[in-house]
Amino acid sequence: MVDKNGGDNLPILSKEEVSKYLNEVFPQASAYNINIDEISVGKAIVSMVTKTAHLRPGNTVSGPTIFALADLALYVLILAHIGKVALAVTTNININFLNKPKAGILTAHTSFLKKGKRLIVCNVEIFSEDTMIAHATGTYSVPAK
């Protein structure tokens, strides 16, 4: 992506810093078995180990669980790149459920479509093993300083 704001999309927080912050502000996040696998230039990878409570008949994973992973992974991406000062607010998420996931590890690959000063639009692809099982785009509003 060409960053229209002239930035270089370098993250400003490490995955350890983002993890620590998440545990402080969202103590319930641990309920999701979330792990931040990678934070790099304009990207983040976040995975989840599904629990019994996340499953639906047929040993598949519930839609809200997949949405929660998408939402949290996008939040990690934004937090890592804009920091803790300006808390971005989710305004829209559009999610397509593509294939049935299996219980186990789900991995979300996120990136910026646009990193504007007021609006951030991101992309997330969620995989179960090698299959893309969901795709989402999310829009976040960044408050004025």
Place this chain on the structure above:
Amino acid sequence: MVDKNGGDNLPILSKEEVSKYLNEVFPQASAYNINIDEISVGKAIVSMVTKTAHLRPGNTVSGPTIFALADLALYVLILAHIGKVALAVTTNININFLNKPKAGILTAHTSFLKKGKRLIVCNVEIFSEDTMIAHATGTYSVPAK
């Protein structure tokens, strides 16, 4: 809505029947404190009492919790109107987060935009007190018999 399939959008399951079925197939649903308030012609109203685990800093409700209510309310609408035989699969949900909800009761009002034989598109408005705090549309694929 004019039902293009000539039906009258009469529900075929009562709220008691839908509740009983949900408890059987989604025993975790009780984790959400869900109540089916009303099932009527082409409509359903479902409410949730938020719990501590659903909250975010500032005493607001998390996005995934709101999504879960939207998803479950749309499922109740469809189940009540097409029955248990053909299990509809969620293919897309687009959700706009409009205003910050308060902890407490959230109420989802659902209706059909299209009740086709293969695809069902529904609308859901979620309220916290008198304020619409989220709006979503969902698409469901109905398996061939």
Place this chain on the structure above:
Amino acid sequence: MVDKNGGDNLPILSKEEVSKYLNEVFPQASAYNINIDEISVGKAIVSMVTKTAHLRPGNTVSGPTIFALADLALYVLILAHIGKVALAVTTNININFLNKPKAGILTAHTSFLKKGKRLIVCNVEIFSEDTMIAHATGTYSVPAK
């Protein structure tokens, strides 16, 4: 809708004023045979008479034509309610195509889901005769003054 900004959603421009302005800034709009049928509190109704160039095989109306009507109708709604000063920018449109429209008159009914200071979210339902043929939600960013 409860207007969180305390306003009353009264339009500040008449349909004649909005029509005149559209003709000035979008002289091509006339290519769409657009008519503003109504502007009222928090609502606008805009109709289009389809032309041969808008049709697809089977005498149905093309997706981009329906999208153009949705986009223009939402723009009319916003212009009528926030005026010409702050030009709102479309950031997202999610459109569901529900039923095949017939050539002829299409009518778009629009309303606000949220009229915020920075973000406006609107709803639009498009009808061909008595059938809802498309539903869309749109998000608009309002520039800082």
Place this chain on the structure above:
Amino acid sequence: MVDKNGGDNLPILSKEEVSKYLNEVFPQASAYNINIDEISVGKAIVSMVTKTAHLRPGNTVSGPTIFALADLALYVLILAHIGKVALAVTTNININFLNKPKAGILTAHTSFLKKGKRLIVCNVEIFSEDTMIAHATGTYSVPAK
């Protein structure tokens, strides 16, 4: 993408065949100055030269014009890969407008997110020079044979 249906995503029509077919069934398509740049395994690239009628004040391109390019590019992708027999119907398009395009050439890069037997979900990124100016996902319903 791993094709869950075991296919190899090889296109079955060349760009010349798709162009010829488009000119037959959508004679108005020429109004859009569309060119099919590439059809390859699971992908298609389609470009448009904007005309005066597509512009908005500030020499930018109208939203409906960008939508029309997205819609047509996705149609080219699907047509090239599933052929003329089963006419896929657009059921949903979610489009994010990211940056202001300049008048001139817009290029749409499309790919499959899921190529199912009944539902196809695709991704499209639209560029003006080197900047991604819009991103969309589209869902198509494939009629039963």
